[in-house]
Amino acid sequence: MDDKKKRLFDAAHVLFLERGFKATGISDIAGLADVAVGSFYLYFKSKEDVFVQVYNRENEDIKRQILKKVNLDGEPVKLIHEIIDQIFKLSSNNAILKEWFSNQKLNKIIAAKNETAVQDSLIYSTLMKLIDRWVSEGMVKENMSKERIISLFDALIIVDFHQSEIETDNYYQLMNDMIEGILKVILK
Incomplete structure (x- = not known):
């Protein structure tokens, strides 16, 4: 640079x-x-442009910190809840990451400029490894293909990108409920 x-x-x-x-x-x-x-x-190009770049780096740095703290070999439901809990806690104490949840205009700009950021992110690649492990260890229901599991988590990501359109006072609880539902569908 x-x-x-x-x-x-x-x-x-x-x-x-x-x-x-x-x-x-x-x-x-x-x-x-x-x-x-x-x-x-x-x-x-603009203040928004530099903000998105700063946001992306900050977001990945926080996720890297989270993944260092959690036991990736842990029980799947507990593990995913712990990761989400850490994301919300660390985001709420960080003025940069807080913008995702509190500034609808920036939320939309970040989402639009980051079309492949999710698939390129550390959390997403870790999730793919976890899914592979869950499948290989026989923790996944017989009717669940890897593609179907990924589609369920991708749907969750789409909801997160459009969180500003969801009218709720407790987005954190909504995400936890959706994750729990997904895990109940895929895990034995």
Whole structure:
């Protein structure tokens, strides 16, 4: 990454963590990076553009931390609930990740710019390995193919990308209920 771009990215990361998206301006980012405001536009199209890039890195960093903490060999229902619980806890204490849940406009931008981000993510690749293990260890119901299991989890991801359209005061509980339902369908 070019030095100026890295400084701008790092400054945006710091400011988005400290202030959130709305309270951070491009001039703030450029000032902290010691770069002219006009130079910002050589590297990023907009504040939303740099935010999505910062969000993606932050999201993957948090997921990496979560996967280091959990026992991937644990009982599937407990394991998945633990991962989801950690995602919600760490996201709610992080001004960058909190935007996914609290800012409908950014939620839609992130979803639109990240069409393949889910499949490329650390959590998704770990889930694929878990599904393979569950199948090989005979933990999955006979009528469940790997493709069907993946489709169920993909549907859950689609719900998450459209969470701003779901009217509920407890999205966390909704996700847990859906995960529990999926696991009851696939596991013996």
